[in-house]
Amino acid sequence: MSHFLYLVRHGQQEHAEHGIDDGPLSERGRAQAHAIGRRLATVPFSQSFTSPLDRALETAAIIDSYTQGPSVTPTNLLFDCVPSSGEDAPAHYDSFFSGVNPADIEAGQAQMNDAISTFFTRSREDKHTLLVTHNFVIGYFVRELLGLPEWNWLTLGTGNTALTVLRRRSIRPDELKLFGDLSHLEPSERTGVNWFPDL
Template sequence: MTHRLYLIRHGEQLDAEHGVSDGPLSPRGRRQAQALAERLGGVPFDAAWHSPLERAAETAEIIARRMPALQPEPSPLLFDCYPSGPAPETPSAYDAFFGSITEAEMEAGAAQMSDAAAEFLRSSREDRHDLLITHNFVIGWFVREALGAAAWRWVSISQAHCGLTILTQKPGRPWSLLVHNDLAHLPPELRTGLSETYAL
């Protein structure tokens, strides 16, 4: 018996480069979501959830069109957030990033992700395929949690738009990282959300 958790970052957002905090997908973002939907078409999903933000909700809607039996539900546990603050051992290279986040944002993010772990990383005694459509930092946190890495390490784990990450768990065993940021379903011109170094 295996529980599989499929983690998807939303498609590219329209006008995100202009500092727009949320909005619909760009034309390229819709193509990313369509390609991902084709990739996931044969997976027998049991349930799906998405962030309530528009870019994630639209990604979920496009995927659901390919799988009519799937009805993704919004979950506030999947909102974009800052899952933790820095630790004494956090490299100084991240000082500017963490310095731009308030203590309140860090505390809210940590509480959210604690609840998300309780909800989505529960052990299952049956085969399950669950889909989460969310945001870069949230996925980084889930991967960090599966690997048992330090709390701040989410900031060093990146996910491309509509990249595919899969966590798995068998009864009595910890969660494992099966796939991270798989982009095989996206041609090079649709690989966005990472630096050019990782987009190849």
């Protein structure tokens, strides 16, 4: 038996390029959310959760209009955060962490510890859980599944409404089924990862 976790990054936020912390989706972000909603329409979700930030709430509401199962529930465990880099992060990341309040990093790590213990679970029957959240949170879940060093969540970036699917198995090894998949979007609709190549 397996617990499938479907992690979806929120759609493109309006005016995100201006450094605004939160806000509604842009027109493109709403189109992205409809596309991932259509893609997930036949998944038999047993539970659905979202970050309480506006860009995630709006994305989740659009997805919810397509999917079956219980309505999406906001939770602070999926809030946008900066977890710890651990003890052995490459010096390359020092400048990033120097710009973050240490108290916020401590809070982010505590949040991720709680999120992992709450959602990163096994099941005695097939179970499908939707999590609409943020880039760093998704990276942390994938790092946990793969057993990578603490800091590796920094290297696992995904685009807006990218789909990542983790499979927690009751007996056999866990699986990373999809990571950052954007096949529901045309190349011109893909945003949120500045290194993404033109295809």
